[in-house]
Amino acid sequence: xxxxxxxxxxxxxxxxxxxxxxxxxxxxxxxxxxxxxxxxxxxxxxxxxxxxxxxxxxxxxxxxxxxxxxxxxxxxxxxxxxxxxxxxxxxxxxxxxxxxxxxxxxxxxxxxxxxxxxxxxxxxxxxxxxxxxxxxxxxxxxxxxxxxxxxxxxxxxxxxxxxxxxxxxxxxxxxxxxxxxxxxxxxxxxx
Amino acid sequence: xxxxxxxxxxxxxxxxxxxxxxxxxxxxxxxxxxxxxxxxxxxxxxxxxxxxxxxxxxxxxxxxxxxxxxxxxxxxxxxxxxxxxxxxxxxxxxxxxxxxxxxxxxxxxxxxxxxxxxxxxxxxxxxxxxxxxxxxxxxxxxxxxxxxxxxxxxxxxxxxxxxxxxxxxxxxxxxxxxxxxxxxxxxxxxx
Numbered sequence: 001x002x003x004x005x006x007x008x009x010x011x012x013x014x015x016x017x018x019x020x021x022x023x024x025x026x027x028x029x030x031x032x033x034x035x036x037x038x039x040x041x042x043x044x045x046x047x048x049x050x051x052x053x054x055x056x057x058x059x060x061x062x063x064x065x066x067x068x069x070x071x072x073x074x075x076x077x078x079x080x081x082x083x084x085x086x087x088x089x090x091x092x093x094x095x096x097x098x099x100x101x102x103x104x105x106x107x108x109x110x111x112x113x114x115x116x117x118x119x120x121x122x123x124x125x126x127x128x129x130x131x132x133x134x135x136x137x138x139x140x141x142x143x144x145x146x147x148x149x150x151x152x153x154x155x156x157x158x159x160x161x162x163x164x165x166x167x168x169x170x171x172x173x174x175x176x177x178x179x180x181x182x183x184x185x186x187x188x189x190x191x
Numbered sequence: 192x193x194x195x196x197x198x199x200x201x202x203x204x205x206x207x208x209x210x211x212x213x214x215x216x217x218x219x220x221x222x223x224x225x226x227x228x229x230x231x232x233x234x235x236x237x238x239x240x241x242x243x244x245x246x247x248x249x250x251x252x253x254x255x256x257x258x259x260x261x262x263x264x265x266x267x268x269x270x271x272x273x274x275x276x277x278x279x280x281x282x283x284x285x286x287x288x289x290x291x292x293x294x295x296x297x298x299x300x301x302x303x304x305x306x307x308x309x310x311x312x313x314x315x316x317x318x319x320x321x322x323x324x325x326x327x328x329x330x331x332x333x334x335x336x337x338x339x340x341x342x343x344x345x346x347x348x349x350x351x352x353x354x355x356x357x358x359x360x361x362x363x364x365x366x367x368x369x370x371x372x373x374x375x376x377x378x379x380x381x382x
Contacts, residue, residue, distance in 0.1 A: 060332055068335045070328055083325030086318070092332070115314070122313035123306070127277070129320035134274030136327040137261055141251055141283070143334070144259045144367055176335055 002029070002104060004052050008076050012127045013120055023121070026114040027104040032056075032097040045084035045091035047105040051077050054101025057170055058093050069173040072098070072166065078128055098166055143176060151175050152182055153189070193220070193295060195243050199267050203318045204311055214312070217305040218295040223247075223288040230286035236275035238296040242268050245292025248361055249284050260364040263289070263357065269319055289357055334367060342366050343373055344380070 005027075006020045015023070027050075032038055038049065038056060049056070051073045058071040058079055070093070073079035084091035088108055106114070115121055146154050155175055156163035163171060169179040196218075197211045206214070218241075223229055229240065229247060240247070242264045249262040249270055261284070264270035275282040279299055297305070306312055337345050346366055347354035354362060360370040 058328075060336070062336055068332075070331045070335065081325065081328070082321050083329060086321055086325060119310070119314075122317050123310075126313050126317040126320060129317060129324050130273050130277055133320050133324035133327060134272065134277060136324060136331070137249075137272070138274060140261045140327070140330070141259075144261065145251070145253055 002027075002052060004076060005050055005104060008050075009121070009124050012124050015118075015120070019118065023114060023118060024104075026110040027106050030103050030105060032101045032103070034097055034099055034101075036097045036101075037094060038097060038101075038103065039080070039091065039093070039095035041092055041094040042090065044088060045081045045093075046088070046107050048078060048080040048082075048085055048108075048111065049073070049095065050104045050106070051075055051079065052102040052104060054103075055098040055166065056095050056101055056103070057098055057174070058095050059173070060093050067094075067173065069170050072162075072170075072174065074162075074165075078132070082129075098170065148177065148181070149185055152177060152185060193218075193243060195267055196241055196295060199241075200312070200315050204315050206309075206311070210309065214305060214309060215295075217301040218297050221294050221296060223292045223294070225288055225290055225292075227288045227292075228285060229288060229292075229294065230271070230282065230284070232283055232285040233281065235279060236272045236282035236284075237279070237298050239269055239271040239273075239276055239299075239302065240264070240286065241295045241297070242266055242270065243293040243295060245294075246289040246356065247286050247292055247294070248289055248365075249286050250364070251284050258285075258364065260361050263353075263361075263365065265353075265356075269323070273320075289361065339368060339372070340376055343368060343376060 002024055006017070009015055009020070032054070039045070039047065041060065053075060055072060055074045056079060057069045058081070059067045059069045061067050071079060079095060081091040081093045085108060143151070152172065152175060155171065168182060172179045172182040193215055197208070200206055200211070223245070230236070230238065232251065244266060246263060246265045247270060248260045249272070250258045250260045252258050262270060270286060272282040272284045276299060334342070343363065343366060346362065359373060363370050363373040
């Protein structure tokens with residue numbers, strides 16, 4: 001069970017199966033159906049989530065009542081509102097399952113206990129956050145590098161497996177576009 | 192010397208002055224004039240930078256030869272292309288001083304030695320990256336939340352001390368706007 005997390009941790013630091021079984025006791029396993037809400041905006045952000053299977057997105061709702069996706073997580077990705085998780089404060093973001101999803105959740109207090117018991121995991125999380133942070137800056141570069149017209153086609157041609165997997169309106173939202181605009185440029189390209 | 196870094200580390204973990212003096216021996220101190228290049232795009236990304244004094248920005252140059260700012264760092268911020276730093280690969284980003292700046296640089300190999308010698312610093316860097324990553328996602332929210340017209344005024348009214356300190360064209364670039372567009376909306380607001 002949760003073999004993926006064992007393998008993921010072992011990409012960055014070395015842990016044995018016995019220690020891993022003890023580490024796992026700090027986590028909770030949850031299963032969600034497609035469209036289920038995993039984290040509610042307006043609540044205290046108490047959990048960090050590791051995706052074992054499936055796909056989720058993190059979003060906020062703008063003043064016009066429209067959800068905007070800021071991040072996806074598939075297998076082997078961690079996801080939460082990290083500022084709110086760190087501060088144990090209210091989050092403005094929601095997390096929702098895009099597919100049937102299985103996750104491990106780690107509460108803030110359990111994370112503190114886990115890291116006190118296994119300080120070597122600090123290195124694991126340091127690297128996970130370093131890579132996530134670096135990727136997030138690369139996404140900013142991406143958003144600034146391409147025109148509105150180009151970004152959708154550039155993204156879907158570079159990540160075709162992801163574009164197959166996730167609904168078009170969520171990819172549009174993630175790229176800062178409206179679904180209507182994506183339909184328009186796809187029609188234009190066809191004609 | 193470098194008292195800021197000592198105080199910054201002690202916000203998150205406890206270290207004493209004797210250990211800190213030894214930690215400091217892994218860093219190099221550099222001083223830059225306004226507009227000096229600190230990291231060159233196209234080179235291997237070997238260093239992570241802690242700003243002691245001044246302000247820098249990280250940018251890339253788009254296909255039209257225009258520099259786009261993706262990040263700033265002022266006192267007590269770390270800055271580098273974290274994906275390239277982690278992978279020891281070529282970076283597409285440059286880092287330039289916006290003001291006369293004093294930084295501490297930590298090379299990739301020195302960071303490994305430092306963390307091997309002082310593993311408690313893993314927790315420090317884990318928290319630094321966690322907060323940086325969380326802030327980067329909040330910036331995405333910001334970019335998606337406001338219209339092109341609103342984002343400049345929202346940013347400068349929320350961070351007036353920063354808007355005072357940094358040239359307008361760099362703030363425009365950081366917010367995904369052209370300097371001409373900012374002049375236009377400022378004129379429109381005045382009239």
